[in-house]
Amino acid sequence: MSLSAVDTLPSTEELAAAAKAAARHVATLDTATKNRVLERMADQVLAHEEAILEANANDLTYAREHDLSDAMTDRLRLDRPRLEKMAGALREVASFTDPVGEVSEVRRRPSGIEVGRMRIPLGVIAMIYEARPNVTSDAAGLCFKAGNAVILRGGSEAFHSNHAVAAALHAALAAEGIDPAAITLLPTTDRAAIPELLKLNEHIDLVIPRGGEGLIRFVDEHSRIPVIKHYKGVCHLFVDRAADLAIARDLAIDGKTSRPGVCNALETLLVHHDVAEDFLPGAYRALSQLGVELRGCDRTRAILSGIAAATDDDYAAEFLDLILAVRVVDDYAEARDHIVRFGSNHTEVIATNDLPTARCFTREVDASVVLVNASSRFSDGGELGLGAEIGISTTKLHAYGPMGLEALTTQKFVVMGAGETRHSLPDTD
Secondary structure (H helix, E strand, O other): OOOOOOOOOOOOOHHHHHHHHHHHHHHHOOOOHHHHHHHHHHHHHHOOOOHHHHHHHHHHHHHHOOOOOOHHHHHHHHOOOHHHHHHHHHHHHHOOOOOOOOOEEEEOOOOOOOEEEEEEEEEEEEEEEEEEEHHHHHHHHHHHOOOOOOEEEOOHHHHHHHHHHHHHHHHHHHHOOOOHHHHEEEOOOOOOOOHHHHOOOOOOOEEEEEHHHHHHHHHHHHOOOOEEOOOOEEEEEEEEEOHHHEEEEHHHHHHHHOOOOOOOOOOEEEEEEHHHHHHHHHHHHHHHOOOOOEEEEEHHHHHHHOOOEEOOOHHHOOOOOOOEEEEEOOOHHHHHHHHHOOOOOOOEEEEOOOOOHHHHHHHHOOOOOEOOOOHHHHOOOOOOOOOOOOEEOEEEEEOEEEEEOOEEEEEEEEEEOOOOOOOOOOOOO
């Protein structure tokens, strides 16, 4: 049900102003208080299981009636194990070192002053996302631990689920006497709320969109606020001539089939021609048994008869499905150049036992996560030790790759002196 027509709802600007006021309070909370709230949030997510799953069932009905893709429906679906994972992520965030207030890079200057840099919250973060109701709790927990308020604008397909999760989180805030505006979920499915939100640069400090490429490009094009984003995940596995072919096959299977509808799933397989005839038939059999469709270059099709021809559009595609583009390459340099042309700066993998080649790959391939002999599915904040991630950035400013707590802070200079002045010092401006 849309709430967009309810006249009594506060405006988007009013909600953002309230979030900004709440952010000032959250920024002053000590670590023990924040951790206690996060533990309460985890408890409340599980305590509200019945209400959350009932709301999610309504959203799944919406998904069927509106013919949502299998990938989006999978992201939308909640069950007890997924709720336990959401609660576990909140507890893990509570266990992490609080970055707020950390002082580093302290140096004494010739003038006598001591200069350091202190980590501080960003302020108010707006999350605009599709399907994934787990983002509601993940984003709220991470932003809260980093001392920020968060404004959440989920998609209409997850409207009921998001509100049920937010109700659980608000119960935790209420128990500690914390302003509920610290976690603000926009109470509308009206799409006009998004461009309105993106104009509120006086109240909001950062926007993070998570969803399809169309949503992210819309946010980037219409925002007056800095945007952290990645458009899509076109992730490659390069099987080098020095690869352990059994390991390479397992990486291809896991990267493509463990969860094909996510941004760290493999989309393209590059194979060195020296091992293509040994590697491709076995990999094809294993992948085909799991329902994967292969599309290959001419050299691939000479080895695997009957597969469809791959086009440049296939090599540029984020399939989010059981489809894998394949290309046989002459050498490492050709694989690297293919990634430069078609990659999305997200995640790239090499399978090799040759250390110099691995080093070249990690230095020369421009991606936010580069892996050697490990699945692309490890490109995830939780797997990389960040706890629940707020998103993945391929923009490089101010973060690159999966974003955890530290990426939700910035730094200010802190100077300690003993009465030093500049009037007797040379002017260096």
